[in-house]
Amino acid sequence: MKHLVLILALCCAPLPALAHKVIAGVFKSGDAIEGEIGFSNGDMASETEVIVTGPNGAELGRVVTDTDGFFVYTPNSAIAHTFSADLGAGHVAQVTMSTENVAQILGEAASETLKSSPDVKVQATGSVASLSHEEQQVIAKAVRDELRPLRREIAAYRERNDLQTILGGIGYIVGLFGLGFYMAARRKLAA
């Protein structure tokens, strides 16, 4: 019996938690789209294949998330990108980045390459205030890394159910069944 319980417990252990809600988000990250997929209880979807599709459903590419549920996708064209991932057992994550945001990313990427040459020129003249393209990239990456836990916390916060929501739901139930009572009573009186 003990062994059976142990075996069953071990069977359960590696399975992902069947949390209720899948959360997925995409953000601009320099010249790429960075995204995150996971469950609302904090478990991230690691090594999950994400399928990228355009607005007409055509597949644009596939990426695989890392152990933290993050993925990075570099867009090629300024159209809406839809990212979808199947987490199994009825959990599907789907999130779309709008055309404007993708265009912004592509615009940034284009301007960065243009900017890099004047940057070098400024450096050559000995200005200390300006930053090279590489330095800008490093700072941008550092800021992104710093913001990541915050972003995750905000996502978790948004999923939180507070007492008001619960009480509101119970209030609806009470009201609905009160209505049921009213109808049942009227039927009884009429009969």
Next chain:
Amino acid sequence: MHIVDGALSNPVVIGGAVAAASGIALGLRSLDIDRLPTAGVLSASFFVASLIHVPIGPSSIHLILNGMAGLLLGWAAFPALFVGLLLQAVFFGFGGLTVLGINTVNIALPAVVASVLFGRLIARGTPLQGAIWGGVGGAFAIAATTGMVAVSLALSGDEFLPAAKLVFFTHIPVMAIEAVLTGFAVLLARKVKPELFVKGVTT
């Protein structure tokens, strides 16, 4: 337990909605004024139960309580659980509005089956015997629900066996907890309000 929007194919979603509508209609017909409060309380418990997370090992699970709803309400479990699911979808984003029908069927149909199978056994014999059958009924409802979830996923193209195994094994702790909970609820109800079950069986 809650299947989300977009996970199922259209025929499954539509079929689920039709089945749920007929189940709710049947349930509303059997719901008389005396059982309305029971239905309301169970609907509210179902609604809140999903928020109580029981951490088990690396994951956490939540109670469903559909077995108890079925044993107490019979067909009336359909409208009661539907209301709970609707509010969960609207307030917490569990499941979704398009899959509401299939989710209702997946959770309420096992509840009704549990009441048909175990309802008489619970009303008979000593309260303790009734409580044991109540526990069996509670666990059965969860097991049947995992089966229904796996079937609806399989009908939408997922492989049946892996999906069924995944849902079933993660819910073994839920089955155990609900069996104990339903058992004790039946024990208490048989002692203090025995007509709750006897009536539920006859109507």
